[in-house]
Amino acid sequence: MDFRDDADLDSSQVEDAGGGGGGGGFPGGMVIGGGGIVTLIALVVVFVLNNIGDGGGSRPVQRRPPSNLAQECRTGKDADQSEKCRVVGVVNSVQGYWRTQISGYRQAKTILYSGSLRTACGAASSAVGPFYCPGDQRVYLDLSFFDQLHSRFGAKGGPFAQAYVIAHEYGHHAQHLLSQLGSSGSSVPTELQADCYAGVWAKNAVDTGFYEKPFTSTDIAEALDAAAAVGDDRIQSRTRGRVDPESFTHGSSKQRVNAFQQGYKSGKPADCDQSELR
Known part of the structure; x- marks a missing residue:
């Protein structure tokens, strides 16, 4: 997954909010309308793991100053060398693609943060995982999730696993613009x-102009491994020791x-009809 060295990055599509507030516990009043890649199940997992061995209290969170992405992330070469700049590059590419598919496409900014912050969907902390908020049309991402x-979650990780996570959340933005976000019933098809x-x-x-060449089989394997790792059945098995399909929110690993x-x-959005993805 190599970016073109001379690709111009648009850092205005990503904002680094730095670190503020506390983390580690349940966020108050969180309503994730667009869906996060792991949402409630992961929230429970992270809450439990964060509080093992510390008496049940939340861990102190160091405040982190925001980065100046406009200075740090200018070209594809920067995206190959820095995680934050890689996020900028992926966001640029994903939105570049959707701009060609949705008439009047409106950009959704990605907000990088640590600890906690407030959003139009309520208070967010790192415990909820990456998510898209349709209320303010933004993607929220704590890099510690990777x-x-x-x-x-047992994923192998890697740059393309990260790209998959970001592309998934922008898939929710595309749904919002196309009025395809599920509002009732099972969230799995969404x-x-x-x-x-x-x-x-x-x-x-590769057609968006940000990458040197099409992704390799190794890149795609990273994405598939990440998708499997956050399947409801895999998470439930690791945390509960049993699987309850009736409570699935995102779908099984398969x-x-x-x-x-x-x-x-x-390679066509039209072939992603929700009725056929159950």
Whole structure:
């Protein structure tokens, strides 16, 4: 997953909010309308793990000053060398793709943060994982989630696993603009469609002008591994010791992998119909 060294990055699409407030516990009043990649199940997992061995209290959070992304992230070469700049590059590519697919596409800014912050969907902390808020049309991302994806959810990780996570959340933005966000009943088809949309972007990413060449089989394997790691059945098995399909919110590992593969094989958003992703 190599960016073109001379690709111009638009850092205005990503804002680093720095670190503020406390983290580690349940966020008050959180309502995630667009869906996060792990949402409530992961929230429970992270809350439990964060409080083992510390007496049940939240851990202190160091305040982190925001980065100046406009200075740090200018070209694709920067994206190959810095995690934050890689986020900028992926966001630029994903939005560049959707701009060609949705008439009047409105950009959604990604907010990088640590600890906690308030959003139009309520108070957010790192415990909720990455999520899209339709209330302010922003993607919220605590970069520590990528470490959790490996250490707590068992994914192999890697740059393209990160790209999959970001593309999934922008899939929710595309749903919002296309009025496809689920408002009632099971959220699984909505989440699987976001996975499928991530695969569609991956198929077309090189055409956005940010990457040297199409993604390799190793890149795609990272995405599939990450999709499997955050399947409801995998998470429930690790945390509860049993699997309850009736309580699924995002789909099983197999469903999530299949949805991404369907999008990647087709390369067309029209082939990500929710009715066919169950």
